[in-house]
Amino acid sequence: KVKQGSITSFFTKK
């Protein structure tokens, strides 16, 4: 099954 990734799992908080 394919699910949508989240941008926050790639780019982290400054």
Place this chain on the structure above:
Amino acid sequence: MFEARLASTLTLKRIVDALREILNQSTLDCSDTGIQMQAMDNSHVSLVSLCLRKEYFEKYKCNRNISLGLDLKSLTKVLKCANGDDAVTIKAADKADKVELSFESAGKERTADYELRLLNLDQEHLAIPETEYNCVVHMPATEFARICRDMATFSESVVIACSKEGIKFSASGEMGAANIKLSETTKGEVSIQVDEPVALSFAGRYLSTFTRATPLAEKVKIGLAPDVPLLVEYPIEDYGYIRYYLAPKVDD
């Protein structure tokens, strides 16, 4: 004190059009080097980053850093009051709770001033890592918009596969399947640099949203690397850009 003047309101209208489908509200961070903005969509699937260097403006003054929280719907309403060829000046005092937009007609015979209330937005900033994209493709922005529109007819998911042979967009659904492949052209309309082939799956409706920026640029740059967000970049003349990042779909 912040003051920035653009010779034409049209580009500002286009920039706001490119943002407002993804974002309702956003904070412009103004400094002496120019204006930056970064925000995620509500679902945290995509991120948009805007950069306008001060050289982009006819006049630019920013004595101290200032953040302008704007409601993009309201800003759009104000911009509708202006003609595309009006000059626009954006002004805000230090610690102001409003921003002023002044429009001056091309013949200078009509001026109109509007005030917009500023919002106090609590926006988190994400660090966007420097990424070496395995595949970098430049193509006409209108071509990319057309492909995204055509893919949307077939499926919500779009697979983008890039290799030395070209870049291929695929979508398949109940109705059937679509495959569009672009090869590098000798005239340079389409350029494809590939270190390693990459294939990733993305949500088509986000791609379509990004193409709202099409009127801003002749060409769009697409960056792909395994397991990282897709980059879709529209340059704004030589003085800035809108970059969209889209998280790929992943195997659960």
